[in-house]
Amino acid sequence: MIASSTLQCLFVALILFLHAVESNNPKSDQGSVGACSGVPGIPGTPGYNGLPGRDGLKGDDGMKGAKGDRGDKGATGKTGPKGSLGQRGSMGPIGIEGEKGIKGNLGERGEPGPRGENGTANSINWKQCVWSRYDTKDTGLIQECVFNKRNSSTALKVAYAATMRVYCSDSSSCCGRWYITFNGAECSGPVTIEGVVFMQYSKDNPHRHRQIEGFCENIPSGSIRVAVHVGNCQSYGSSDRGSGWNSVSRIMIEEYPQWQT
Structure with missing residues (x-):
């Protein structure tokens, strides 16, 4: 059973609310209701999520992780354009002398040349x-x-x-x-x-x-x-x-x- 004092407060509050509606000022007599402590009302419907806030400050770098496994070999890329000719290097050391080759066959004797003029005594x-x-x-x-x-x-x-x-x-x-x-x-x-x-x-x-x-x-x-x-x-x-x-x-x-x- 609700206490009679509580019912009286609810009745007074209802009258004040109606009066405020008629005067188009719902807040005019809110102070008069303070003498009555009401029962907690039913929770309202949750509101919509607000907009995302700004990004926070960047945190410190974490510890270096363990080395991962080596990945598969990628496909061979296209051959790039030929580069410009580099500068000529210095001459290397002289190599070891090779072995003497086999002596070739004697060639055929050529035709006699024309006889030259007689030289002078000098x-x-x-x-x-x-x-x-x-x-x-x-x-x-x-x-x-x-x-x-x-x-x-x-x-x-x-x-x-x-x-x-x-x-x-x-x-x-x-x-x-x-x-x-x-x-x-x-x-x-x-x-x-x-x-x-x-x-x-x-x-x-x-x-x-x-x-x-x-x-x-x-x-x-x-x-x-x-x-x-x-x-x-x-x-x-x-x-x-x-x-x-x-x-x-x-x-x-x-x-x-x-x-x-």
Whole structure:
């Protein structure tokens, strides 16, 4: 049951509300109702959500997370345009020398060229080396003469003139061979340039002036060491030999055109 005091307050409030409605001023007598404490009314319908507020301040960076697994390889991209040529680098070190290749076959000999005109006397290339010395070597080098050959297609004429002797010290025969070399090798184009002195055993010991000479072809141009040597004859051993006794010895060298016949 509602208390009578409460009913009285509700009645008074209703009268005041109606009076306010008639006077079009619902708030005019709200203060008069303060003497009555009303019962809490029924909760009203919730209002609509308000508009979103402004973003707050940026927070501090969080801790670095653990490294994730490696992703799959992506597709190959398109080749980009060719870049400009860079600057040339410095020269690298010299590489190791390669092995010598196999010697090729000798090519066919070409046709003879036309014969040239005869040269003047001033164009002759020649030289002689002279010495006065008695060389008692039985074998070995006697004398060398350096010659500057102008052309690789020419031939050299070489002559050696000197006193040459051999002496047989026993009852057998003896022989000595004098020969010319070019840069340490005997001539092979076409044959060697040489001479021999042979003696049958006797008490004679002749010292005679002799000369050996010949042409040698296929010698390259440039500085050529022309030398005369003495040695053993084929099938004969060593014997007592002498070169240049009591006379002047000489090597004469001339450069000649190598004519084809």
